[in-house]
Amino acid sequence: MSTDHVLPKKAWEQVVDWVEQRILSGELVVGSHLPAERDLAVQVGVSRPAVREAVRTLQASGVVRSTVGAHGAGGTTIAGLPHQPLTRLLRLHVALANFPSADVTEVRVVLERLSCRLASVDASPEGITGMRELLERMDDDDLPLETFNDLDTDLHVAIARTAGNRLATDMTVAIRESMRMPILSALGVLQDWRAMRLMLRTQHRAIVEAISAHDGDRAADLVEEHIRAAYDRMTSLHVR
Template sequence: MRFTDVLPAGMLHAMASTRDVASPRGPRAFEVVLAWVDTQILEGRLHVGDRLPAERELAASLEVSRAAVREAVRTLQAQGVVHSSVGAGAAGGTVITSVPSRALSRLLRLHVALANFPLPDVIEVRVSLERLSARLAAAHASAEDLATLRGLLDDMAAPGIDRAEFNERDTEFHVALAAAAGNRLATDLTAAIRESMRLPILDRFRDLTSWDDVAPRLRHDHEEIHAAVVRGDADAAARLTEAHIRSAWRAIAPDGDQLS
């Protein structure tokens, strides 16, 4: 079977008239390569650890230039879908990898920064994800997970901790709580959402005139969530996590960014 056999007929028609320049109705050449990779992964023909065909072979089969293949590979690398290395035989080539949480975080940070996702919308999604993570953490957290959370709480309580450092430990606490859930998808999505909020939250921390009142409340919320996870109370962990996220956002968000 040729690689082009799995492409939609409309895309094949668009490819027929050009190698690198898009027709008014068709995709650009590197998008043809991306579409082929998408199809192979979604239909189960490519898995983690599999190699893409050699650049020359893939370019010839999809009727695009080798430059288009290289552009597509760079795009896939930025998305965390492939890893490409130079070398002969098993040492080189382009390999399918699992999408790391850092790729999700990077994309979310960019979209939030560009205001494609209004911050209140991000917060609402965060509430749903972190409720799930907290509930799962109460059932599955290991002793090591609990120790990590405890250490972060102690760091946040350190005398003289500045706002930027507090925000780092706050972010790490929520990411660690997600990691304790024992569900990789929930962990990666929760971590990506919380990481995407790191800088917007820090900006609001810096603008607070009531920081000395807000910081102790945030620490208290974290302590209660931790205590619920320690005693295995999933309902309380989920409820306290939602209450914390909503109350924290009310305390730091300007009126225009308040939740509905």
């Protein structure tokens, strides 16, 4: 006989489950109002403080938004779940080594190959101009390492946004942000930062030019080469 013992869920967790189940079933959608605190407590069979704790948890996750308004205009509604909560959660997972950097890199390759292919089809003149402006800013030899890395992140995110796939964009933002500190740590101990910087600039320009030329296959291959080259350089320094 199994000796495993499943602890009963706390009252606030029951409320979270109630909300999640109705989102998954389609009963609650973006903009839907949750029942009033008293009504929700009765429906779930918990106390009002448990409902308040659940709402705070859901707010922190970006699932709901609470507002105060006159004549019943306020309340708690289902939010659009922006990328910030996903970024925060993934950053913590990476920091705690729940996702090895090798695994994160493989997912980055898949996502950014997709983004480059889509961007090569859908890139607008404004989108290409924005990417080139980021490239020009990265050409400044006096940029602090942290600023260069932030612009590097902005470029990869700009490509994903140009691709027009919101899920790919949000995941790219989350993954890239989660890797910010490991990347900075690796770059900070490089013996020849100038050579690394030149390599990154050259690769970035080639990727953007391929997207501008609507050559999706080449852009996808170049971004994979770029990601793997940077990862190989970092892991050779034994920096996660």
